[in-house]
Amino acid sequence: MIKPQRVAERMKELGFSQSSLAREVGVSQATIGKIVTGQSAGSSHLHKIARVLQTTAAYLTGEVNDSAEDAFIPPSPAEIAEQMGLIKIQEIDLSLGMGAGFLDGPVETVDRWMPEDWVRLFTNSPAVDLSIAKPIGDSMYPTINDRDLVLIDRSQLSIDRQEGLWALVYGGFGTIKRVRAMPDGTYKLMGDNPQVREEIATADELHVMGRIAGVFRRT
Numbered sequence: 001m002i003k004p005q006r007v008a009e010r011m012k013e014l015g016f017s018q019s020s021l022a023r024e025v026g027v028s029q030a031t032i033g034k035i036v037t038g039q040s041a042g043s044s045h046l047h048k049i050a051r052v053l054q055t056t057a058a059y060l061t062g063e064v065n066d067s068a069e070d071a072f073i074p075p076s077p078a079e080i081a082e083q084m085g086l087i088k089i090q091e092i093d094l095s096l097g098m099g100a101g102f103l104d105g106p107v108e109t110v111d112r113w114m115p116e117d118w119v120r121l122f123t124n125s126p127a128v129d130l131s132i133a134k135p136i137g138d139s140m141y142p143t144i145n146d147r148d149l150v151l152i153d154r155s156q157l158s159i160d161r162q163e164g165l166w167a168l169v170y171g172g173f174g175t176i177k178r179v180r181a182m183p184d185g186t187y188k189l190m191g192d193n194p195q196v197r198e199e200i201a202t203a204d205e206l207h208v209m210g211r212i213a214g215v216f217r218r219t
Contacts, residue, residue, distance in 0.1 A: 002046065003062045004038040010053040010060075010067065011036070024052045077113075086113040087127040091134075092152075122151055122214035129155035131210070133167070135176050139191035140165075144176065148217050154210035159187065165212035170201055176212060 011021055018036065022029045025048050034040040035049070043049065050057045055067040064070075081088065090109045112132060123130065131152045138146055143165070152167045159166060159179050166179050170189065177189040187206060189199045 001041045001062075002035055002043065002060055004036050006060050006062070006067075007049070007053070008036050010055055014053060016053070021049070021052060025049055081113055084113075085116050087116045087119060088112070089114050089119070089127055089130045089132055089151075091132045093133075119151070123153050125153050125155045125213075129153060129210075130213075139193050139196040140176055140178075141193045143192045144215050145217065148215055150176065150212050151214035151216070152210040153213040156211040157208045159208060161211075163190070165215075167209040167212060169207040169209060170199075170205060174209070 018032045019029045022032045025045055027045055046057045050060050056070050058064045059067045088111050091112050092109050133150055134147050135150055136146055163178050163180050168175050168177060180188040182188055187201050189201055
């Protein structure tokens with residue numbers, strides 16, 4: 001017979017709700033609910049439930065008292081990443097335009113695992129301060145093509161280098177521009193495409209998202 005308290009304890013330790021455990025096992029929430037409340041003494045899914053809960057059927061039925069005895073505990077994503085030399089960087093879906101991306105509304109993010117040695121060729125900033133994005137448009141052509149991948153270093157929020165590439169919010173729009181600080185305290189926003197006109201912005205009109213640390217071309 002399944003010990004409902006043991007199932008509930010393992011769920012709590014691993015952060016599973018009834019619905020999330022049900023999704024992992026491939027059963028209904030009601031099935032898990034009946035097990036946790038003691039309404040079901042057994043289940044044909046017992047071994048899969050035990051595997052998801054990183055223990056054994058013997059522990060969940062009370063045959064052994066050690067939840068780790070003979071259990072296969074899979075490595076966490078962080079442990080796998082460390083072994084493979086990967087770091088987690090968020091990809092942001094801003095429709096980050098090189099002249100055309102509007103930033104109103106929620107920002108969606110997706111975690112990407114990237115080789116740390118490769119990232120360190122471009123920046124030594126912590127992974128938590130880095131983002132990747134796919135900008136749209138051609139105002140930065142040929143330096144950045146439409147939908148190339150850019151690495152944004154969000155730890156660098158002060159425009160401290162002349163004519164560097166920066167991810168900005170200007171006039172409510174997300175954009176990437178080459179920026180030149182002017183003697184009067186304004187900033188000249190430039191596209192590398194000669195057909196795109198330059199713009200002048202004051203400091204209070206700009207929000208710096210970060211410096212473009214790397215550009216990775218699509219093939």
